[in-house]
Amino acid sequence: xVTLTVELARALVNMRGAGxxxxxxxxxxxxxxxxxxxxxxxxxxxxxxxxxxxxxEVALKLRxxxxxxxxxxxxxxLYPFWPSPPRRRRGAPPAAVYIHDLAFRLRAAEVxxxxxxxxxTVVGPALRNASAVLVPSETTRRDLLDCYPLPGxxxxxxxxxxxxxxxxxxxxxxxxxxxxxxxxxxxxxxxKNYARLLxxxxxxxxxxxxxxxxxxxxxxxxxxxxxxRLAAEPGVRYLGHVDxxxxxxxYGAASVFAFPSLYEGFGLPLLEAMAHGLPSLAGAVGALPxxxxxxxxxxxPEDVTAIGEALERLLADEHLRKKLSSAGRRRARAxxxxxxxxxxxxxxxxxxxxxAQ
Numbered sequence: 001x002v003t004l005t006v007e008l009a010r011a012l013v014n015m016r017g018a019g020x021x022x023x024x025x026x027x028x029x030x031x032x033x034x035x036x037x038x039x040x041x042x043x044x045x046x047x048x049x050x051x052x053x054x055x056x057e058v059a060l061k062l063r064x065x066x067x068x069x070x071x072x073x074x075x076x077x078l079y080p081f082w083p084s085p086p087r088r089r090r091g092a093p094p095a096a097v098y099i100h101d102l103a104f105r106l107r108a109a110e111v112x113x114x115x116x117x118x119x120x121t122v123v124g125p126a127l128r129n130a131s132a133v134l135v136p137s138e139t140t141r142r143d144l145l146d147c148y149p150l151p152g153x154x155x156x157x158x159x160x161x162x163x164x165x166x167x168x169x170x171x172x173x174x175x176x177x178x179x180x181x182x183x184x185x186x187x188x189x190x191x192k193n194y195a196r197l198l199x200x201x202x203x204x205x206x207x208x209x210x211x212x213x214x215x216x217x218x219x220x221x222x223x224x225x226x227x228x229r230l231a232a233e234p235g236v237r238y239l240g241h242v243d244x245x246x247x248x249x250x251y252g253a254a255s256v257f258a259f260p261s262l263y264e265g266f267g268l269p270l271l272e273a274m275a276h277g278l279p280s281l282a283g284a285v286g287a288l289p290x291x292x293x294x295x296x297x298x299x300x301p302e303d304v305t306a307i308g309e310a311l312e313r314l315l316a317d318e319h320l321r322k323k324l325s326s327a328g329r330r331r332a333r334a335x336x337x338x339x340x341x342x343x344x345x346x347x348x349x350x351x352x353x354x355x356a357q
Contacts, residue, residue, distance in 0.1 A: 075352030083126030101265025163337030171245025189220030274328030
């Protein structure tokens with residue numbers, strides 16, 4: 001969500017002056033609404049920012065945003081991170097809200113109860129009040145309409161896929177790490193399925209010589225003993241959170257990418273891996289089959305044996321790796337933040353015109 005919010009903001013502002021047929025008009029103006037301070041990644045962005053006196057999400061949603069919304073002299077407002085305030089004042093600009101996934105409804109057991117309670121409270125009112133709803137995939141669009149069969153909602157939903165962030169220069173590999181490893185990227189939380197990946201990797205090492213498994217991702221929530229197991233498992237190198245140059249180096253040096261997630265509304269790590277030409281396996285669930293579109297090996301993410309066999313097949317079959325590498329690069333070219341911004345701007349202009357009428 002942070003990546004989308006930052007990259008979409010940058011793309012929207014930077015495309016100003018490209019001409020109305022291609023991007024934002026020179027007359028378009030953008031203002032950031034920020035909690036306490038302007039994000040570091042957006043400090044050089046050529047637009048104004050309004051800073052909230054609060055940082056906590058609840059205070060922002062219940063106290064500050066409803067007030068500042070009604071004071072904004074704007075045609076439309078975009079909520080790319082969390083949904084809009086559940087209660088909006090009369091006269092507030094039309095809002096477009098971005099729904100990243102429906103994990104809190106579809107995979108409730110893998111989402112912290114606090115997040116389930118919060119999203120369960122704010123998403124429904126946000127959808128009812130929104131003039132437009134943006135989702136990153138057709139899969140998420142279907143999930144949304146299944147979970148929220150609200151009158152007129154389908155006509156207000158638009159698919160705006162995520163893009164690629166490849167600005168960071170490639171850095172150095174972490175000390176002691178040599179090319180050829182299996183790479184897994186993502187926050188350590190139940191939905192990312194690291195426990196089954198570890199078991200599958202252990203089985204793979206028991207029957208053949210396997211390269212190291214490298215895991216990059218900050219600890220998230222409800223991960224139990226998974227972080228400890230990652231750090232202690234023979235053959236596994238757990239890096240925790242890494243910066244963008246290091247992540248780029250990891251994608252470039254790995255031989256196989258493993259992403260057997262149990263559910264994704266889009267799947268940005270898979271897209272990043274494909275863009276680097278990294279042969280990948282992914283869970284055959286959620287939006288991952290849609291994103292891969294034949295450019296990754298799909299597996300049942302709840303089947304440990306299937307994950308292990310897919311890893312073994314990728315590592316052993318050079319022809320398959322080359323095929324997936326080429327297909328992944330081709331597939332990834334279709335996903336740019338400029339395209340995401342163009343689609344978003346079209347939605348914002350549409351709801352802005354409706355307000356003017």
